[in-house]
Amino acid sequence: MTSYIIRRVLLIIPTVFGALSFLFFIFFALPGDPAELIAGGADRNPSPEAVAQVNDRYGLDEPLIEQFADYWKRTLSWDLGESYEGRRSVNEILGETAPRSIRLGIWAIIIEIVVGISVGLVSAIRRYSISDKLTTIATAAASAIPVFVLGYFLQYWFAVLPGPNKWDLPQWAQLKTQGRGDDSWLLFFIPTGDTWRHLVLPAITLASVSTALAARMMRGSMLEVLGADYMRTARAKGLTERQVIGRHGVRNAMLPVVTLIGIDFGTTIGASILTETVFSWRGLGYTIAEAIDARDLPVMLGLTLVVVLAYTVINLIVDISYAWFDPRVRLGGSETR
Amino acid sequence: MRSERAWYLRVFALVCALALVLAACGGDDDDDGDATGGGDDDGTEEPTDGAGEGGELIDLGTFVGDPPEFLDPALNSTLDAYQVINALYDGLTEIDSTDPANPKIVPLVAETVEPNEDATVWTFTIKEGQTFSDGEPILPSSFQRAWERASDPDFAGDYSYLFNFIQGGAEKLAGEAETISGVEVDDEAMTLTVTLAAPYSNFDAVAGFQLFFPMPSAVDDLADQNEWDDGLMIGNGPYMLEAPRTDEEIILVRNDRWAGDIFGNTRPKLDRIVFRTSADPETAYNAFEAGEGDTANIPPGRVNEADENYATTLDVQVSGSYHFEIKWTDPVVGGPENKLLRQAISQAIDRDEINEAVYEGTRTTSTGITPPGIPGFQEGLCDYCAYDPEAAQAAFEEWQAAGNSLSEPIRVLFNAGAGHEDVVQIMIDNLAAVGIEAQADPRSTETYFSELADGACVICRSGWYADYPTYDNFMYDLFHSDAIGGNNHGEYSNPEFDELVNQAKQETDIEAQAELFRQAEDILLNEDIAVIPINWYLGDYVYNPEKIANFPQTTLGLILWEQVELVA
Numbered sequence: 002m003t004s005y006i007i008r009r010v011l012l013i014i015p016t017v018f019g020a021l022s023f024l025f026f027i028f029f030a031l032p033g034d035p036a037e038l039i040a041g042g043a044d045r046n047p048s049p050e051a052v053a054q055v056n057d058r059y060g061l062d063e064p065l066i067e068q069f070a071d072y073w074k075r076t077l078s079w080d081l082g083e084s085y086e087g088r089r090s091v092n093e094i095l096g097e098t099a100p101r102s103i104r105l106g107i108w109a110i111i112i113e114i115v116v117g118i119s120v121g122l123v124s125a126i127r128r129y130s131i132s133d134k135l136t137t138i139a140t141a142a143a144s145a146i147p148v149f150v151l152g153y154f155l156q157y158w159f160a161v162l163p164g165p166n167k168w169d170l171p172q173w174a175q176l177k178t179q180g181r182g183d184d185s186w187l188l189f190f191i192p193t194g195d196t197w198r199h200l201v202l203p204a205i206t207l208a209s210v211s212t213a214l215a216a217r218m219m220r221g222s223m224l225e226v227l228g229a230d231y232m233r234t235a236r237a238k239g240l241t242e243r244q245v246i247g248r249h250g251v252r253n254a255m256l257p258v259v260t261l262i263g264i265d266f267g268t269t270i271g272a273s274i275l276t277e278t279v280f281s282w283r284g285l286g287y288t289i290a291e292a293i294d295a296r297d298l299p300v301m302l303g304l305t306l307v308v309v310l311a312y313t314v315i316n317l318i319v320d321i322s323y324a325w326f327d328p329r330v331r332l333g334g335s336e337t338r
Numbered sequence: 339m340r341s342e343r344a345w346y347l348r349v350f351a352l353v354c355a356l357a358l359v360l361a362a363c364g365g366d367d368d369d370d371g372d373a374t375g376g377g378d379d380d381g382t383e384e385p386t387d388g389a390g391e392g393g394e395l396i397d398l399g400t401f402v403g404d405p406p407e408f409l410d411p412a413l414n415s416t417l418d419a420y421q422v423i424n425a426l427y428d429g430l431t432e433i434d435s436t437d438p439a440n441p442k443i444v445p446l447v448a449e450t451v452e453p454n455e456d457a458t459v460w461t462f463t464i465k466e467g468q469t470f471s472d473g474e475p476i477l478p479s480s481f482q483r484a485w486e487r488a489s490d491p492d493f494a495g496d497y498s499y500l501f502n503f504i505q506g507g508a509e510k511l512a513g514e515a516e517t518i519s520g521v522e523v524d525d526e527a528m529t530l531t532v533t534l535a536a537p538y539s540n541f542d543a544v545a546g547f548q549l550f551f552p553m554p555s556a557v558d559d560l561a562d563q564n565e566w567d568d569g570l571m572i573g574n575g576p577y578m579l580e581a582p583r584t585d586e587e588i589i590l591v592r593n594d595r596w597a598g599d600i601f602g603n604t605r606p607k608l609d610r611i612v613f614r615t616s617a618d619p620e621t622a623y624n625a626f627e628a629g630e631g632d633t634a635n636i637p638p639g640r641v642n643e644a645d646e647n648y649a650t651t652l653d654v655q656v657s658g659s660y661h662f663e664i665k666w667t668d669p670v671v672g673g674p675e676n677k678l679l680r681q682a683i684s685q686a687i688d689r690d691e692i693n694e695a696v697y698e699g700t701r702t703t704s705t706g707i708t709p710p711g712i713p714g715f716q717e718g719l720c721d722y723c724a725y726d727p728e729a730a731q732a733a734f735e736e737w738q739a740a741g742n743s744l745s746e747p748i749r750v751l752f753n754a755g756a757g758h759e760d761v762v763q764i765m766i767d768n769l770a771a772v773g774i775e776a777q778a779d780p781r782s783t784e785t786y787f788s789e790l791a792d793g794a795c796v797i798c799r800s801g802w803y804a805d806y807p808t809y810d811n812f813m814y815d816l817f818h819s820d821a822i823g824g825n826n827h828g829e830y831s832n833p834e835f836d837e838l839v840n841q842a843k844q845e846t847d848i849e850a851q852a853e854l855f856r857q858a859e860d861i862l863l864n865e866d867i868a869v870i871p872i873n874w875y876l877g878d879y880v881y882n883p884e885k886i887a888n889f890p891q892t893t894l895g896l897i898l899w900e901q902v903e904l905v906a
Contacts, residue, residue, distance in 0.1 A: 088568075160624070175629070279617070283586060295404070
């Protein structure tokens with residue numbers, strides 16, 4: 002087990018290094034000279050003096066390899082640099098944006114777990130019933146509808162229509178499309194005050210695809226488990242259907258779903274660009290997208306570094322916990338006979 | 339035995355309970371930032387100028403896409419940031435566009451503006467008793483300080499080329515001089531005397547531009563002038579910053595020390611304005627509709643919808659031109675020898691169709707480059723801007739008969755993702771109908787204008803909002819040979835045109851000046867056909883008429899925030 006963990010931890014290093022180096026070089030492959038863009042913006046032509054100034058300040062005209070070496074030297078001492086726009090420290094930007102993404106991610110995962118697993122479970126138990134068919138259609142739709150389209154729809158139905166300009170429903174029924182409200186949180190992730198109204202729609206949007214997948218996976222996994230020998234044995238022993246499913250079925254069926262959810266947690270934090278943009282939820286995804294547009298290299302790399310780290314570490318934890326839960330994996334055995 | 343109730347039912351029940359608890363807790367009716375009704379709540383009327391004073395406005399219509407790069411008037415070059423800067427600062431002069439067809443330049447911070455006979459020396463007397471929002475008096479040296487700051491070659495921004503108008507400005511920008519020699523101040527007599535590098539009769543309009551706004555002595559204490567933008571900038575406008583700006587919000591509050599505007603108003607109506615940045619016009623509009631903001635920008639394709647449900651500024655003819663530049667030095671489309679081809683192109687395009695299909699009929703089809711609202715404007719200057727496919731075809735065939743041919747489709751460049759795709763598609767279809775093959779060449783928005791400045795244009799989408807309402811802002815800044823490498827993306831150069839523009843800039847008689855500019859534009863449009871005008875811009879704000887009673891947008895596109903008033 003320990004050797005397994007050590008191997009996995011060591012694997013993180015080349016992963017992170019590879020991902021960020023790739024980004025670094027891509028940045029310079031993007032159209033437009035970064036110094037010119039930073040100096041002048043898209044609308045006008047900056048004077049050569051302005052461009053020279055920018056090159057000077059950020060060393061953008063040094064040979065690429067030198068810049069690359071410089072970058073890694075600084076990053077290893079956790080000096081992520083400062084944003085080209087506004088010269089704020091990237092650490093500060095990180096400190097502001099990461100908690101927002103994490104909170105949104107936590108709620109997306111909660112929705113995924115609760116809704117995804119229960120829906121998958123119900124549709125497996127009641128296979129071929131109306132609820133199963135409805136679930137199949139709903140999950141197919143949820144995973145097919147692009148995230149931003151879903152986001153706009155939800156905004157329209159739950160914020161615009163109930164809002165003061167249309168139906169004018171009571172305050173608690175009006176959800177919000179933008180921002181984070183008071184931004185007040187209990188225990189880091191429980192919204193208090195006005196904040197929950199800003200959280201609901203982005204959380205649902207972000208959770209939509211992964212919830213659909215979790216439901217489908219749970220259904221498939223549960224169906225497989227329902228047909229297993231040990232289930233027949235349990236019934237033969239006289240347990241009620243509830244006990245059979247609850248005690249034996251669900252726990253075994255959940256294993257692959259747990260892995261999926263673990264991976265999703267890493268993904269929702271980082272890959273939430275679309276959702277965060279549609280709802281102006283200024284988390285990591287939103288800020289990275291903005292930084293790419295503005296060619297803000299330090300912000301782009303710094304935040305992506307954190308995302309990549311989070312993703313790999315969470316994956317590691319999921320894999321380790323998987324190994325721990327399932328003795329077959331831990332003991333590194335071949336197929337059970 | 340333990341209870342075997344399915345665990346998932348338990349979890350579900352827990353979630354429901356949680357939801358009920360949250361709904362109960364979160365039910366406070368405090369919608370932070372909703373515009374409250376205007377007027378005093380306690381019923382007593384304060385002895386102020388305006389009725390309906392008070393309230394807060396949340397604006398979602400100014401920053402749709404990116405937070406502003408600069409709020410510093412010395413550095414800014416975008417219209418959206420200018421909206422805020424205009425509320426924070428007042429300049430020497432102001433534009434009175436109550437009669438949109440005849441904008442007048444009126445002194446604002448200046449008491450009087452007097453040019454000498456040939457418009458080479460301009461004397462501004464500054465009104466006594468005005469102060470910045472922190473109480474510091476506004477003196478002629480406040481302007482000199484700001485101008486020296488903005489022309490510092492290490493700090494100068496995109497518009498610093500305007501200092502070339504002033505004697506010694508070019509030397510200062512090139513780093514050859516310490517100060518601008520043409521600027522003289524006398525704080526005792528409250529006079530600011532500006533000697534120009536060449537006669538220029540519209541300098542009073544330029545002097546009111548953001549680049550020339552005054553600065554308080556606080557800027558002298560800064561180690562790095564770039565920090566001014568990041569902190570609490572002090573100005574002399576109707577509003578001041580409540581706190582340093584963030585990427586999400588810029589918050590303005592009333593400046594009690596404001597001296598007033600050209601109409602006699604001395605108190606801005608609103609207490610507070612919050613400018614929120616949105617990711618794109620669609621999400622901003624959704625938020626506006628959901629009641630989370632009081633104003634928004636009209637997203638493309640939703641003009642009629644916005645107009646029907648809310649109030650808009652669509653009735654304002656903003657002095658801006660939407661056109662396609664042509665590379666004058668291109669061997670296939672440019673130069674006098676290919677005039678017939680350009681004529682064919684211009685006449686083949688159905689501009690009304692573009693207006694209908696893309697802008698829902700809300701823009702004004704161009705009959706020239708310089709738009710209405712600019713003194714000297716005349717309708718119908720362009721001979722080849724009306725849709726005439728037969729004439730276009732004839733011109734194209736004549737061009738071919740002279741031995742020319744298109745070896746490959748003509749490339750039409752534009753910045754992608756900004757709503758120009760449909761316009762270009764219609765153009766290409768129109769051209770194909772008369773036998774001219776063209777293809778779309780979308781470029782990245784971020785780098786588009788840099789690429790054009792580097793010479794990438796063949797036929798390229800362009801647009802220009804007037805910086806100040808003068809004819810030369812269009813003719814000189816866009817088509818004079820001085821502007822090659824800058825905003826003259828087509829590299830158009832005609833000595834006769836240049837000469838007329840130079841003459842016009844110096845001409846002090848308004849009528850004569852207008853006539854000279856029109857002659858220049860006639861050469862541009864009809865003799866050379868160097869550009870394809872498409873349409874003129876309109877106001878683009880939508881606002882909630884149940885919250886906002888008055889929301890004026892000027893012909894330069896600026897909102898007069900001090901006049902914005904809430905419904906009682």
